[in-house]
Amino acid sequence: MTMHATTADDIPVVGSRDASPAHDRADDTLDQARLMDHAYDGIREYDNPLPGWWNLIFAATFVVAFLYFAYYNIAGWGKTPAEKYQIALAGWQAGYRGGPGGGGPSVTEEMLAAGVQNPDVVARGAEVFTSRCIGCHAADGRGQIGPNLTDLYQIHGTTRLDLYGTILGGAPGTAMIAWGEVMKPAEIIAVATYVSSLRGKNLPGKEPQGKSVPALAP
């Protein structure tokens, strides 16, 4: 094995503007004046300065970063996404709790009563009931851990809207959570409609709880 003597012509130059694969290396004239002193693993390089436009953009990022920081964090003129979210959430909650039965402004007793006449809404409500509620109220609503939803007794209020309000906001201190925090408004409306359609079916199940209430108008 013979050691190969390294000459300046053998050393590849990184960053040479002339470099191209098709280039005949014999024609390569190394510009010794532009070569930098160091060699890494035998590789020499020219000192090619970064273009002016690049430096300008780099400097501009510092200016923008400072203005951004000043705008959002020092002066407090701008709202961060987290702050915007908090404001939007507070507004939504104010409207949500402000409506009848503690629910959305558009939910009314008439709307729930009309929903009972709509098989699509009742079917959707039954679906939701099966996936979320039967663990405590049993598959047909006759009650288990939770009260019997088919008898003419109600713990919270008397109307359909009261059922809706209980489902939406829950019964604090009991296993009945606020489903408004878990489900979409349309699902709550559908399941409340379905539950109100159960009342009066009087299935034998959990003992009566709450006060006696009149049957709901069909």
Ligand code: HEC
């Ligand atoms: C983890 C058990 C549990 C689950 C799941 C549950 N509930 Fe309840 N629910 C209860 C309990 C317990 C009560 C009684 C609360 C009380 O004593 O104030 C109740 C009360 C209610 C009431 C009020 C009844 C009344 O007499 O005023 C309605 C309506 C109701 N639940 C509907 C639902 C619906 C709809 C779902 C599914 C989206 C559901 N519940 C899921 C346990 C549960």
